[in-house]
Amino acid sequence: MRNTKTKQSIIIGLLLLAAGMVIFYLCKSGNTRLVKQAVSNTWHFPDTNTLASTPGAELIRYGRELIINTAVYFGPKGIVKHISNGMNCGNCHLEAGTRLNGNCFAMVASAYPKFRNRSGKLESIEYRVNDCMERSLNGKKLDSLSREMKAMVAYIKWLGKDVPKNVRLKGIGIPEVPLLKRAASVDSGGSVYLKNCSRCHGANGSGILKPDSTGYLFPPLYGSNSYNVSAGIFMLSRFAGFVKYNMPFNASQKDPALTDAEAWDVAAFINSQERPGKLFKEDWPDIATKPFDYPFGPYADSFSEQGHKYGPFEIIKKGKKNK
Structure with missing residues (x-):
């Protein structure tokens, strides 16, 4: 009987020791993902x-x-x-x-x-x-x-003076829009653009200049004076998230004006139009780290540039997770 209790005590002790070692490892290794999930709050910018x-x-x-x-x-x-x-x-x-x-x-x-x-x-x-x-x-x-x-x-x-390191704040960056089961549609996006965007950004996407021409009242979304193909917003997930939760300008995450499909489609339409084609050959030195919707090869997978630009993205994203 005494031997059984001794064995039980040893087992319990070993389990507690193992648990303690795991906790110590997570803390010591600087597991920022754990910290970011545990400490999260909404940011208020300084007065x-x-x-x-x-x-x-x-x-x-x-x-x-x-x-x-x-x-x-x-x-x-x-x-x-x-x-x-x-x-x-x-x-x-x-x-x-x-x-x-x-x-x-x-x-x-x-x-x-x-x-x-x-x-x-x-x-x-x-x-x-x-x-x-x-x-x-x-x-x-x-x-x-x-x-x-x-x-x-x-x-x-x-x-950001009051934001501590390793804390992930709510509302930072651009929210993700759920992926579509289909590819984003340029044609459907054109209709969304005419209905929701053209009154500010122009029927041809060239924006509206200030009266003194020193800048834009509403920026160009495509054409020679817009962002180039190396901008982060040229990736559809970034543009879809930005437009879904910010555009038209009074939209928000709580009260979006567009559906998920409309956000993806208008992103596809805008980013299919002519714009400066400036590329940086030094980008993505490790091609395996390219985002699933980065539209320029080469890639570490077998999907085409067309697939990486317009989707459907689920299968591409799953493939990246499985590697």
Whole structure:
């Protein structure tokens, strides 16, 4: 009887020890996924009224101005340089990067420097700003030591100043739209565009210029002055999520104006139109890490560029998970 109790005690002790080792390993190894799931809350951007007492307030304000009115400073009629297509950073990062589910900047300060598969290296905030300059604004890089770059970085860091590392906040980035069972339809998307988008972005997608032509009241969604094919929004999942939960402009995650199918289809229509074809040969050095909807080969799977661009995506995504 005593031997049986001793054996039971030993077994229980070993189980507790094993459990403790697992917990210790998860904590010690920095399992950020576990932390991000455990600690999650909604972000509220800092009050601009507090800027008066903030060190570097003038630089932060200038950074915000550059995000909102990028074209005034760097567009075809820019007062600093003529190095972009006339769009603004705020066209993709809504409400100066503060709108939840609208590509907001809340987690940038806490997440960078960050390794990204697209470049295959550790990236700084300055690197990411220039990425957007070259891709979404189809322009040229800023000098990383320029006052303008310092101002934008200061503003972005100020927005995320209260966000701790390894915390995944709600409403950050672009929400995912459920995948369709079929490929996205360019034809159906054209009808969605005419009904919901053309009144602001124009029947031909060229946007509406400001009266002084320093930038756009409503940005071009395609054509020579729009984002190029290397912009993140050129991938359908990104565009579908952005348009589903932000467009028309008063839409939200709680009250979207488009169905899932309409979001995918209008994304397919817009991204099938003519636009600058600028590619970066150094992108995705490990082709196995390309997103399922990245539309340019080569790929680590056997699906075509057409399939990777328009879908159906379920089978492609499942194939990536199984590798």
